[in-house]
Amino acid sequence: MKINIIGGGPAGLYFAILTKRTDPSHDITVYERNGPDDTFGWGVVFSGKTLANLRDADETSHTEITRHFKAWDNVDVVHRDQKISIHGNSFSGIARIRLLKILQRRCQELGIELLFRTEVPDVGELRANCDLLLGTDGVNSTVRQQYSAHFRPDLSVRSNRYIWYGTNQLFHGLTLTFRENEAGVFAAHSYKFDKTTSTFIVECDSQTWNSALLDSMSEADTRAYLENVFAKDLNGQPLLSNNSKWINFLLVKNAQWTFENVVLLGDALHTAHFSIGSGTKLAMEDAIALHECLGNTSGVGNAMSEFESSRKPVIEAYQAAAHESMVWFENARHYMHLSPLELAYVLMTRSGRVDEEKLRQRDPEFIAAYEEEVSRQGAKTQRPTV
Numbered sequence: 001m002k003i004n005i006i007g008g009g010p011a012g013l014y015f016a017i018l019t020k021r022t023d024p025s026h027d028i029t030v031y032e033r034n035g036p037d038d039t040f041g042w043g044v045v046f047s048g049k050t051l052a053n054l055r056d057a058d059e060t061s062h063t064e065i066t067r068h069f070k071a072w073d074n075v076d077v078v079h080r081d082q083k084i085s086i087h088g089n090s091f092s093g094i095a096r097i098r099l100l101k102i103l104q105r106r107c108q109e110l111g112i113e114l115l116f117r118t119e120v121p122d123v124g125e126l127r128a129n130c131d132l133l134l135g136t137d138g139v140n141s142t143v144r145q146q147y148s149a150h151f152r153p154d155l156s157v158r159s160n161r162y163i164w165y166g167t168n169q170l171f172h173g174l175t176l177t178f179r180e181n182e183a184g185v186f187a188a189h190s191y192k193f194d195k196t197t198s199t200f201i202v203e204c205d206s207q208t209w210n211s212a213l214l215d216s217m218s219e220a221d222t223r224a225y226l227e228n229v230f231a232k233d234l235n236g237q238p239l240l241s242n243n244s245k246w247i248n249f250l251l252v253k254n255a256q257w258t259f260e261n262v263v264l265l266g267d268a269l270h271t272a273h274f275s276i277g278s279g280t281k282l283a284m285e286d287a288i289a290l291h292e293c294l295g296n297t298s299g300v301g302n303a304m305s306e307f308e309s310s311r312k313p314v315i316e317a318y319q320a321a322a323h324e325s326m327v328w329f330e331n332a333r334h335y336m337h338l339s340p341l342e343l344a345y346v347l348m349t350r351s352g353r354v355d356e357e358k359l360r361q362r363d364p365e366f367i368a369a370y371e372e373e374v375s376r377q378g379a380k381t382q383r384p385t386v
């Protein structure tokens, strides 16, 4: 089979690996606009369950990926200078560039053609010359735009702004830090992903962003401002920029996932708010799902239909959980009156995927401390109506 893949991110590279490994006679080309060492952002996280899926799909790349992992089991919530740790949440972090390099190397070992610095402005020609074309070209997908009449995308620009920095201050666990100043509320999502570096994503609502006059601030002034907001957390370490810019989160859904011999995967197909850390996981699990459908179903068309019908409910469930989490952070200012323990409880249960019983199993001490505080106050934490 001739397969053209537009976009050499986790979705495209991983699909190429799984498919070529299964049948080396496939002729697979990946078109990537960036160079092999370019990347945006810093680290990404995976849950323990995702790692098991990656091991089952391709043990060679799984071994490489896990060799570079930084693992932790705690979520830390910092509010009013107090840190609450909740244990029993198994996650691992890896630098995005390291993940891409591992996948690129595996592609090269298997004989997949990787064309870097190759922008695809017009998908039509590539589509005509192959049996299957994958649109794995990320959140602003050209493939999705070119066939938008068929995919019928639903794109929603969310109101919060976020900016993705790194720092050499090490956060040993997924750390959610809330800091208030005269402009409003800033939240940081941070975790270490190698021996020396952590991801540090700052998020705030538009009211805070406007009051802080961030729209008119230079890149250097923005970093200095945020270093000051999070001074107690950064411990004197600067924020590190990687072409970091303020972005409004783009929520992507598509009514149709396939069109003739074209299929979308990963962020081109769907996004899930970064606060549940699932973008890369979903992109790679999309690749696993499509690869399995191609193996179990006769004919590319049938496999694509099977992929859409079996994978859609899974993605919809993730997007529903991610939606709750995204809306929570959009309304973070309404939770700032809560005590650190209450805030930690509300945060842990925000997406609806974890309830009090699950939390009790994961960290009985945390739940005992929370319940003691609740019984002292005489009522359970009231979620504000937002």
Ligand SMILES: Cc1cc2nc3c(=O)[nH]c(=O)nc-3n(C[C@H](O)[C@H](O)[C@H](O)COP(=O)(O)OP(=O)(O)OC[C@H]3O[C@@H](n4cnc5c(N)ncnc54)[C@H](O)[C@@H]3O)c2cc1C
Pocket: 006, 007, 008, 009, 010, 011, 012, 031, 032, 033, 034, 041, 043, 044, 045, 046, 118, 119, 120, 121, 136, 137, 138, 139, 141, 142, 162, 163, 164, 201, 265, 266, 267, 268, 274, 277, 278, 279, 280, 281, 282, 283
């Ligand atoms: C702030 C932030 C934090 C995040 N944190 C996490 C996290 O902790 N954990 C996690 O799992 N995920 C995280 N994500 C999400 C994650 O980065 C994406 O979900 C993931 O990279 C999706 O993979 P993909 O392969 O679909 O797309 P991408 O990784 O975006 O890859 C698409 C590729 O296509 C290329 N491309 C685009 N257009 C063209 C074209 N016309 N021609 C040729 N090439 C093209 C691009 O250069 C790019 O390399 C985060 C995202 C953001 C924005």
